[in-house]
Amino acid sequence: MRGRGQYVADIRLAGLQDVAFVRSPQAHARIRGIHVPERHRGSVFTSADLVGIKPIRAVSGLPGFKISEQPVLATGKVRQVGELVAMCVAPTRAEAEDIAASVTLDLEELPAVTDMLKAREPGSALVHEHWGDNVFLETNYEVDISAALDAPIKVTREISTARQCMSPLEGRGVVATFDRRLDQLTLHSAAQMPHITRSGLAECLGMEEGQIRVISPDVGGGFGHKGILLPEEVCLSWLTMQRGHPVRWIEDRREHLVASSNCREHHYRITLYADRDGTLRGIDCEATVDSGAYSSYPFSACLEAAQVASILPGPYKMPAYRCRTFSVATNKCPILPYRGVARTGVCFALELMLDLVAAEAGLEPGEVRLRNLVLPEQMPFDNITKKHFDSGDYPEAMRRALAAVDIDAIRVRQGRGEADGRRIGVGVSIYCEQAAHGTSVYSGWGIPMVPGHEQASARLTPDGGLELRVGVHSHGQGMETTLAQVAHEMLGIDVAKIRIVLGDTALTPYSTGTWGSRSMVMAGGAVATACRELGERAKRIGAKLLQHDPASVVLQNGEVRGVNGSVSLKVIAHTWYRRPQDLPADVDPGGLEVTQGYKPVRDSGTFSYAAHAAVVAVDPDLGEVEILDYVIVEDGGVLVNPLVVDGQIYGGLAQGIGTALYEEMPFDASGQPLATTLADYLLPGATEVPAARLDHMETPSPYTQFGVKGIGEGGAIAPPAAIANAVNDALRPLGVELMQSPITPHRVVEAVLAARAAARSAA
């Protein structure tokens, strides 16, 4: 850490002015008037000024999807607190905020839709009146649920996860400038998917894509928050073209918390059916996701909920399944896929329920998992929703996790009790993470973005170095390191001489970008493919220089070798670029720069997975939860760089602990977000994240280059379930059951008091 990062907020351009927005103070209201003081006319812009700018539309092709249009500045109505109403520009942000504070809004308050379950009921206020209801999309999936109904164990619960804010260290930020000579808009934006941002911008601005260049410099964490097209990006693009000088908007923490995008708010009504020995007979579920007011570009408002139906069964075998899902519009920020996307909620719901099945069956929770997980000899395995598991040994991961926390010793300790009055509990969870899923999966969603072949460009430089250009982006994943490792593997060039170029639509091949744990699989595969072809070209030139038959030379350790001798890639590059007179006339004219595309053998995704085990101590009087031990047994296929993988897992774990114990954006009945600073919206810090113990398994994927699998999100998926199960394990003797995240002291004590009251009235 040397403080040399260059983020959007570090960009300095001559004539740069700052933007602050007037945002809606109400969740749902009709705009009767926007009053700008005379002295600030010309510095304030509203939707009436944005002539020709189209609203953001992210349409899903799934049948029944209802379209929302998100105006970049509100028109007619505001549908969430924080919605952009007017744009104010001034030499500094403070002055722009002064102008924004002088603008007054005349709003006619409308009833706010804040509860996704009530929002589904007839008679609810409507977020988008012309829909007639508040449901973006309803989906149904069923495989023979009637076969499960006679199971001797039937457990039904309601389970929910709180609404969260993704909270990367760096928020969003935009610096827009227009070059009249090139007729080109350049948008610097903290973005995960610059090429997708460009497509979305072009659609909203009515410009050709070639007129727009999107540059995403260093990015301080993405997690999904930086995957969407922002109304702010459209606004600033328009503004710089109007004003002729660069403009900047940097998201502040309050904007991030109350106005930007949220995630994770799921509700499940779920029933598990099982035999007495814990064998799963089926799952019946109704899942509702609070999608917020608008469908975000490009993922849409329904990716999260509709995905629930397909991923809920996960790595478990079962003969019957039914899941109905609802993506519900409310007067809140749009929901976005956050690290783990729907899997964190799904894992929470299913793994909490499996513990209840274990309790009913009188079995260890680990035993119930082992009884129902897909077995290694069944790989590749198609589960009940036709998810195709490529490889892995799930039971082994679970067994190792149970052994690592020493489950038997914990049971003995629980029997003894704790001197300080706290209660010890242990919880496990397991998940699968479908990653790098491609065309066949995403074409089914019909959203504005479908990944195809991933491309990479590889260029040997005249001095023998290598430049790699990729359309994915790195926001802390260390892809500058791991992609260079891949190129080194293929060409033998020292990683110190390999440069990775990313984050710029003008310099990189088109890509849907970095999301869905896809970059190592897709860009890694593309880099390997491009480097392989580059190696072939170098071999043909080297063979000429060695006066060999090209078929008789090999590329090893950065040299083309034949029986008579060898020639280095450096010499080959120098000859090609600087001394072409040394090349024979019939040399391959293709040169030493190639762009190649890549897809895995199957594009249904890699399946990495991990078993998590948590040991906690719970204070039933104060409701405090301390994590005493945390073990993760992870299988991400072949690991390109174990240190980078460990970093991903630790970071994900921290976010998972946030979901489990701390993070929650509550709203009041009028739709006001109540956690407006980080004093109210609690993120785990260093002292809240234990030194987890990691164990790796490495089952190669049969479908990808090198057998790698995507692992970027997994760390954030399983912790809420493992921790909740551990808390419930600790408190089960008191009759306590917590089915909602986060597990706050208030919720723990409330449940303890309720259980005591129930015990008293029973006695």
Place this chain on the structure above:
Amino acid sequence: MKPAPFSYERPRDLDAALSMLAASNGSAKILAGGQSLGPMLNLRLVQPELIVDISGLAELKRADIFGEELVLGALVTHADIEDGRVVDVTRGAMRGVAANIAYRAVRNRGTIGGSLSHADPAADWISALSALGARVTLRSLAGARTMAIEAFVVGALESALQAGEVVEAIHVPTRSASAHWGYAKSCRKTGEFAHAIGAVLIDPAAATARVVIGAIDTAPIVVTDAAGLFGGRIAADYKERFDARFADALLARAGIDDVVQRHIHVGVLRRAVQEAAA
């Protein structure tokens, strides 16, 4: 998150500061460590016309013992106390409290006088100093007045400070050799504001106790005659005699309607009592 425009003065001595405050007719805010005022300015929750930055006033940074009490200048920082740079008459009680205020970065700049002036119910000093029986001196151009901490804090973010007045000093009585001290709090995470505070100063030999329940929605509950919390008398067995129902009733009387909150407060207070007895 930029503050609304304000004027800024950094007076050289307390008299100059008091004159500026008097002249501002209540439109000024005093800046000391700025650990609460800074964010409030940035969030535009306060929009003063004038900021009077008193952080340069050496006369408010002193710590002297006068007779049976320690007089701490308002600008003594939490870290000054945590690190033992100022003398301690509480046999470690204040150092222990200071060491657990927020984060070190906050403790480096945050001041004891600023914390009291802000009167955040969840902050540590208003509860800890009430239990220790401390007093505070307020000064204006018109003169000085001194009052008990519990009289100074009148509600959430509300103190007895009047326009033109500044917290000048805190008077901490020497903790007697026989007095037991217990301080406990529950925070969602390390360094966050507490959602429950219990502070007790119990002297079984003298049969006296001061008990504080803090971090409630209003001023802390300060019980100066706490015999009722211990079954009517304070003696060596006070830990066993702690009456949770009495504490719960105190909270209910203070308007804490949520039974869960009351339960947590009582639990934290019990923790403080146990610590005192340990």
